[in-house]
């Protein structure tokens with residue numbers, strides 16, 4: 116029996132709706148496997164700005180530090196997107212959380228549920244067998260370097276930066292994971308142009324000497340963006356910098372049929388944070404249409420990685436698999452062949468998952 | 473009758489093989505339409521380093537400046553890719569050429585030939601009707617900002633930078649093009665994180681006021697990477713920064729079935745440069761396997777954009793269309809249904825194109 120304290124941080128938009136389902140699933144797991152999970156909630160993003168003026172209030176950060184794991188929703192609001200000069204922005208809360216909690220490794224497993232082979236825009240025969248684990252570096256790069264304006268505001272700049280240590284620690288996590296999988300690692304950079312990529316490649320090359328059993332391939336990010344779609348089965352573990360990882364994992368979501376199916380784990384020095392890779396999606400917020408499965412799968416990752424509860428984690432994945440096999444879908448993963456009566460909203464598909472746990 | 477001087481710059485790897493076909497096609501066009509094209513050649517990239525120690529010898533640059541247009545191949549060599557500490561690199565030649573010639577706008581039309589609807593890894597029903605024109609900024613961003621090492625070589629950095637003027641001039645080209653097409657422009661940035669993207673968005677917003685007839689959408693680069701695969705028909709004209717454009721256009725090549733079918737035009741203050749978007753591809757160099765159609769289509773863009781020879785340009789595109797309709801393929805665009813005897817090498821498919829001109 117595990118006793119754990121879980122912080123729910125729904126954030127903005129559909130973050131609220133999907134984490135509500137994720138939390139119910141955690142509750143059900145606790146009951147079934149006889150664990151004791153306690154919960155608290157905290158604010159981040161636009162909702163935190165509205166309530167306190169701060170996208171990551173000190174109280175939220177404190178609660179994160181004092182919990183055993185965080186189930187996270189999403190941040191963002193169209194209001195700021197269309198106002199490039201806004202000084203306080205929801206995303207600052209997310210980035211500060213990553214930095215303050217030392218969440219330097221973002222794991223994004225990309226794997227298609229059999230039933231969704233037809234839901235992707237990519238041909239089924241290309242997707243079959245695709246199973247990729249991304250390691251995106253999450254606390255460095257152009258996200259956290261100096262940025263600003265100069266020449267009387269006429270020029271804007273952002274500095275991309277990596278230290279050897281930063282590359283080593285994410286690289287090591289990726290090599291370790293490759294060892295437990297198919298022993299293939301692709302390191303993605305733009306070393307033909309960027310100095311930070313050249314340092315990245317140097318460090319991965321050094322690490323490779325320590326992992327002679329892992330086959331390493333170096334790719335330029337433009338080539339990877341192409342090969343991911345052309346031949347997704349070529350990849351096992353992929354390791355890359357913060358910005359490249361942001362772009363490539365969103366692209367790779369199409370391999371899994373929909374963004375609504377993808378969870379991620381951000382880990383590092385302290386509390387782990389688990390979240391869907393989709394955003395706040397204000398266009399469908401409050402309509403009960405959002406696919407909660409990425410949040411439910413985030414809960415599964417949380418149980419596995421932060422609590423070491425493998426069986427519990429697998430029970431969740433299997434419940435989702437069964438729900439899909441029964442033919443239930445949310446809008447985003449339905450296709451022409453889906454019986455319209457099987458297309459459910461956020462809560463209804465959540466109930467189907469809960470029934471199977 | 474046009475009198476023009478064309479510089480052929482094959483560069484590295486398959487650049488040599490494919491530009492040879494591109495040049496033959498230009499020759500044939502000159503004969504058929506009664507133009508006078510004269511030619512010269514110049515070195516760049518690895519071959520230039522080997523011959524002179526310099527990836528862009530002054531003589532090559534001089535020749536470029538004095539020609540009416542440049543037909544370019546590719547640069548790059550695996551030797552440097554695996555040696556992140558190499559000081560002289562083939563790509564420096566390419567970047568210097570872009571900067572010195574003021575080639576700030578890179579146009580990449582992405583359009584599928586009907587016959588290749590099956591050659592892509594993306595489903596035909598998703599691709600049908602896709603027709604995108606990318607404007608990639610080519611002389612700014614993290615490609616040309618300050619870069620180096622600090623903290624005793626322990627940290628590497630690259631500065632991404634945009635001035636208002638740089639965004640305006642590429643933005644204007646994109647808006648102008650949208651006006652002649654379906655009047656839809658997507659501007660891609662990462663304004664939720666990057667200061668240079670916020671300035672980018674500010675300038676595009678200002679330009680939008682001058683083009684009320686063009687519908688503008690702002691997307692974050694991670695979302696674009698996803699939507700390109702999910703719903704490619706949503707795009708008409710896309711404008712973006714140098715690095716994002718590099719990644720997104722390679723990804724988008726899958727919409728056209730293969731990279732081997734995509735040409736690009738780099739234009740700006742002086743001589744225009746026309747080149748395939750594929751690279752030097754040393755794995756197939758010298759084997760006569762490369763698809764020369766991207767180089768031939770680059771020649772078509774050259775005639776259209778630099779010389780204003782629309783009919784000649786269309787004759788080339790139509791010849792390629794007919795070659796494909798006859799069932800001829802190169803390896804990269806063949807699929808399971810292709811009769812093996814119809815899969816031709818570089819020169820043989822070049823001959824088929826020439827026959828139809």
Ligand SMILES: CC(C)[C@H](C(=O)O)[C@@H](O)C(=O)O
Nearest residue numbers: 190191206209361664665694
């Ligand atoms: C919201 C945004 C700042 C964030 C990022 O770019 O990291 C998001 O896209 C993600 O991938 O978690």
Ligand SMILES: CC(C)[C@H](C(=O)O)[C@@H](O)C(=O)O
Nearest residue numbers: 307308337547548563566718
């Ligand atoms: C070779 C490389 C430097 C170049 C780039 O990144 O611009 C290439 O990928 C391209 O797109 O022309």
